[in-house]
């Protein structure tokens with residue numbers, strides 16, 4: 051498959067106006083995407099757990115307009131107009147226009163809200179961009195004549211194409227967003243150990259996954275809710291000419307290959323070793339880029355040390371991962387929830403800003419909301 055396969059046929063249906071709504075989750079990478087080429091092509095493959103509770107809900111209202119020269123849209127977050135979101139969305143629309151040639155024919159109102167607080171330090175770009183991509187796909191679906199009766203097999207292929215293209219579009223908004231359309235484990239980026247993997251969009255992890263990883267828990271400790279000093283986009287760019295880049299990209303392929311055996315056998319110790327190494331390697335890349343930067347905070351390290359101590363003492367299968375920030379995602383199997391949640395509440399929550407944390411778990415992807 052190539053990007054050209056996502057250029058649609060001529061639209062056959064005229065739709066004057068309408069409204070569509072999708073809710074789409076965030077995701078947490080186990081093997082991290084850090085470094086990209088042109089057109090949002092990742093330098094290395096990644097794999098993530100789709101989350102369940104951290105979601106964005108987006109309603110897209112659309113109505114035909116006269117001028118075909120410009121994009122016309124307004125953005126609202128929690129009912130409040132957000133002009134500072136417009137440049138990112140403008141860039142997104144410019145990137146995807148060739149794949150969605152109707153964009154300049156409509157005026158859009160984008161109304162969005164998150165289940166997690168905006169100022170939680172949790173990036174909303176994965177859930178936000180995937181929700182918007184799905185809304186745009188629903189508009190496109192209405193423009194493609196669906197009067198023709200299709201078979202069940204064709205319908206399934208249609209759904210597959212819909213999800214692939216939604217993921218492809220979301221990727222052009224924010225790389226990690228392409229892993230939020232479906233669940234519960236998504237691979238993005240071509241790698242030889244995963245059949246069907248591609249740089250163009252996320253695919254469902256195609257192999258057997260052990261019971262241990264079903265309903266896996268992710269408790270997000272909000273260590274720092276402030277705006278990050280360095281955006282992910284700047285961080286990705288610093289991987290160009292980074293002295294350790296090539297070896298890091300190679301390591302991501304190897305870690306994904308190792309994870310394949312671990313996911314099948316259910317080896318939680320080996321899982322924790324890869325996941326934590328990936329998190330620390332991500333931050334090591336930041337610390338060794340030029341200019342260098344540190345996104346962890348003292349409390350991030352306090353939490354990591356506490357987790358290691360507790361794991362050593364109890365033998366429970368708790369581990370951590372980090373995204374591009376100071377917050378800590380505490381990962382653990384559902385069957386150990388009770389003891390681990392108790393430990394989190396009594397020992398770790400004290401390191402969170404205002405004691406705030408979010409209990410989430412692995413989820414199954416986005417849903418269209420019908421009113």
Ligand code: DP6
Nearest residue numbers: 079082083224225226282283373374
């Ligand atoms: C550290 O997807 O936010 O969370 O493509 O520039 O929007 P852009 O970057 P983004 O990067 C996420 C990086 C990460 C690791 C990961 O999710 O794989």
